[in-house]
Amino acid sequence: MKRIYWNDISSRFTGISFPIGGFSWNPPPDERKIAEELVTYLENQGLFYAPFEWEHPKDCYNSAYRVRDEITATMRKLRRRMAAFHRSEAIRVALREFQRTLREGELHELESKSSMNNDQIAAFDSALIRLRRSAGAQIASLVGIYGLSVYWELDHWLYPPVDDGAA
Numbered sequence: 001m002k003r004i005y006w007n008d009i010s011s012r013f014t015g016i017s018f019p020i021g022g023f024s025w026n027p028p029p030d031e032r033k034i035a036e037e038l039v040t041y042l043e044n045q046g047l048f049y050a051p052f053e054w055e056h057p058k059d060c061y062n063s064a065y066r067v068r069d070e071i072t073a074t075m076r077k078l079r080r081r082m083a084a085f086h087r088s089e090a091i092r093v094a095l096r097e098f099q100r101t102l103r104e105g106e107l108h109e110l111e112s113k114s115s116m117n118n119d120q121i122a123a124f125d126s127a128l129i130r131l132r133r134s135a136g137a138q139i140a141s142l143v144g145i146y147g148l149s150v151y152w153e154l155d156h157w158l159y160p161p162v163d164d165g166a167a
Contacts (some may be wrong), residue, residue, distance in 0.1 A: 029077050032146045035084040036076045039142055042091075043151040048132055048139070053104070057116075057124050061108040064095045064131075071095075083145055087138040094134035101127040 042048060044054075047063045071092045076083040078149055102108040105123045143150055 024141075029078065029082075031078065031082050031084050032066040032079050034074060035087075035146045036148055037141050037147050038071070038084070038088060039139060039150060041070055041074075042135075048135060051053050052125055052128070053113075055124075055128060056076055056112045057102055057110045060128065061099055061102050064099050085141060087142050087145075089095045090138045091135045094131050094138070098127055098131040099132075 045063065045067055047060055047067060049088070058067055071088050074083055075088050075092075080129070099108070102124070105120065105127075107120060107124050107127075110120070113124070116124065139150070142148065
């Protein structure tokens with residue numbers, strides 16, 4: 001006989017309803033599972049880890065829109081008081097700030113860095129670094145809170161190797 005575990009049963013409950021008195025109960029969303037899905041999505045977004053020479057302003061600007069949309073969809077599955085909701089919102093704000101910076105610098109329509117001057121390249125790289133630091137802190141927080149692991153490229157950006165000078 002196959003052993004039945006409570007976790008298997010509880011994950012299948014969608015709610016309990018009693019016709020008498022109109023009482024119903026829906027379990028809270030599985031916050032860890034949703035956070036894991038979000039981190040899995042984010043670790044596939046080069047916007048957060050690709051080498052700078054591969055990043056182009058217009059592509060990054062458009063990518064930020066897609067990522068914001070996905071984060072918003074994820075946030076709809078969460079309750080506002082959940083840690084994953086707050087971390088997701090902080091990433092969404094960082095993406096919005098990144099896009100605002102590119103628009104203000106008139107960089108959002110530039111196809112590649114080859115069409116940019118040195119000041120524009122520096123402004124773009126600075127905005128990308130701020131985005132990665134801000135979003136990276138939130139992603140690292142999600143990873144820590146829920147005991148998740150991330151793909152090595154994103155992991156390298158979140159936790160860069162430390163040069164202790166011993167070499």
